[in-house]
Amino acid sequence: MSDMNSKVPFSGSAAVETYLANGYDSVVGMSSRFAAAICARLLRLQTEEGVTGPIAEIGAFEGRFFIALAHALEPGEMALGIDIFSWPNPEVKDRFEANCLRHGIAPARRVTMKGDSGSMSPSDLTGHAGGEALRFIHIDGEHSRAALAKDLALATACLKDGGLIVLDDMLHPGYPTLMVAVQAYLDANPEIVPLCVIDRETIVGATKFVLCQKSWFERYQARMLDIFADFIWPLGADFEPHWCLVLSQDTRLADII
Numbered sequence: 001m002s003d004m005n006s007k008v009p010f011s012g013s014a015a016v017e018t019y020l021a022n023g024y025d026s027v028v029g030m031s032s033r034f035a036a037a038i039c040a041r042l043l044r045l046q047t048e049e050g051v052t053g054p055i056a057e058i059g060a061f062e063g064r065f066f067i068a069l070a071h072a073l074e075p076g077e078m079a080l081g082i083d084i085f086s087w088p089n090p091e092v093k094d095r096f097e098a099n100c101l102r103h104g105i106a107p108a109r110r111v112t113m114k115g116d117s118g119s120m121s122p123s124d125l126t127g128h129a130g131g132e133a134l135r136f137i138h139i140d141g142e143h144s145r146a147a148l149a150k151d152l153a154l155a156t157a158c159l160k161d162g163g164l165i166v167l168d169d170m171l172h173p174g175y176p177t178l179m180v181a182v183q184a185y186l187d188a189n190p191e192i193v194p195l196c197v198i199d200r201e202t203i204v205g206a207t208k209f210v211l212c213q214k215s216w217f218e219r220y221q222a223r224m225l226d227i228f229a230d231f232i233w234p235l236g237a238d239f240e241p242h243w244c245l246v247l248s249q250d251t252r253l254a255d256i257i
């Protein structure tokens with residue numbers, strides 16, 4: 001298994017690279033640096049494809065992943081950090097805001113939304129984002145099937161054309177039933193498909209799924225084959241019958257002879 005010094009893809013942004021190299025490990029959090037670099041590069045890809053606008057993270061915690069995403073935005077684009085901000089203590093909100101400031105995300109570039117995402121409406125989110133639909137939503141909040149189903153419905157209702165939904169802690173040994181919610185969601189929303197799987201780095205830096213609208217799948221995947229060429233695990237992911245890329249720091253196959 002790879003360690004924190006393993007090779008990660010170029011994030012597409014000097015500001016993200018600086019944060020990943022000098023700040024990421026100092027902010028308490030759970031997402032992997034590998035996934036942060038890939039998601040920042042996906043934001044860059046969206047920009048290149050003309051998909052612009054605000055983003056959100058459900059479960060911003062102390063800001064580790066949020067800051068990386070926010071650094072990948074263009075001037076004028078807003079990042080919403082959503083969390084109940086009560087775990088492990090109420091001061092976590094202050095730490096989130098202090099970390100953002102320390103690592104270059106000024107208050108004008110972000111909105112802190114304290115509350116239960118399960119009781120938020122799409123207009124709560126878009127209303128805090130200048131009335132615009134969102135182009136990227138990272139879901140890393142409450143890890144129950146019911147909560148993930150609600151967060152997926154909320155994200156889908158807020159998503160703009162060409163938008164991406166990223167799900168954390170997929171296939172995590174501690175949360176095996178989350179996959180059940182994802183499968184039910186994919187069955188009920190055939191216009192949404194997995195775009196790629198971002199492999200785990202550690203048990204804490206777990207696997208993420210990236211979802212997109214079916215109409216964008218070929219367009220994004222064609223670019224990703226080139227952008228992430230060094231990180232593509234050859235067999236891909238079988239979502240029966242849909243296939244998508246698996247991006248990993250370990251692209252070996254099993255020795256069978």
Ligand SMILES: C[S@@+](CC[C@H](N)C(=O)[O-])C[C@H]1O[C@@H](n2cnc3c(N)ncnc32)[C@H](O)[C@@H]1O
Binds near residue numbers: 143
């Ligand atoms: C695993 S942590 C997120 C880690 C963070 N995304 C990172 O990469 O460092 C999960 C977060 O979800 C938040 N959370 C749990 N239930 C929530 C809910 N119903 N609404 C909003 N946030 C929630 C918790 O307060 C916690 O901060």
